[in-house]
Amino acid sequence: MADHPLSLSAGCVLDVEPAEVVALAAAGGYDLAGVRLADPRAQRPAVVRALAQHPVGLLDVEVVRLGAAPLSDHDRALADVAAELGARFLLTVSDDPDEDVTTARVAELAALLRGAPTRVALEPMRFTGVRTREAAERIARAAGATVLLDPLHLHRTGDDLARPADPALTGYAQLTDVAAPATTPDDLAHEARHDRVPPGEGGLDLRGFVAGLPPAVPLAVEVQSDRLRATTAPLERALLLCRAARTVLGGTP
Secondary structure, three states: OOOOOEEEOHHHHOOOOHHHHHHHHHHHOOOEEEEEOOOHHHHHHHHHHHHHHOOOEEEEEEEEEEOOOOOOHHHHHHHHHHHHHOOOEEEEEEOOOOHHHHHHHHHHHHHHOOOOOOEEEEOOOOOOOOOOHHHHHHHHHHHOOEEEEOHHHHHHOOOOOOOOOOOOOEEEEEEOEEOOOOOOOOOHHHHHHHEEEOOOOOOOOHHHHHHOOOOOOOEEEOOOEHHHHHHOOHHHHHHHHHHHHHHHHHOOO
8 A cells, every 4th residue: 555644634623723623633643634724824823833732744725716806815825824834735726617717826826835835736626617637637737736636526527536646746635435426416515515424434436546646645534524523523533534544545555
């Protein structure tokens, strides 16, 4: 099995503050953490303290949502704070179906991060303006960015999860699952934000997906689940999801 560092995604524990995600990642056995910053500059000091106190790195900062408009002050603040925190990636999505506009916006973000340890990671989703892996790769290649691969989103576009990922463009990937992959829900965004299940408890070909990733690409455990949020405390949830992810990885060639 390739050695893929595991990260606790912010989406798994949206009921805690960003700095606490770092502490939960350390207590839960993860190598890295991800944070979602609603007020980047105000939340930065607490995250800095948490990273200094706990032996985990920062995988990503969420989330820049691009549209047809120019980059906002909030977008720029997210980029600045991600760089200051030493995050590996700035998670970015685009709601603009105009590929040229999205490419220009992603390139602008990448330029803001030039010289920093942080790179833009563009995530394709069927319900956004960048729907497919191929579209995200074209944009990332042209803009000097990377691509974030989520097996749920890939599956919902009809992609083959076992298809080898491009090592030059794949920044990191997410590890998640869904109970009924053969049934397409009416609201894909709702499924992604509320109805995921722990890795290995659904029907996605996660072992094939991981086997197709470049060696050592970080894996962010991303399970946004109303059921888990209602039935587990944040630390219990983080531990449960880490165990599930490591079980999947243990069966990956």
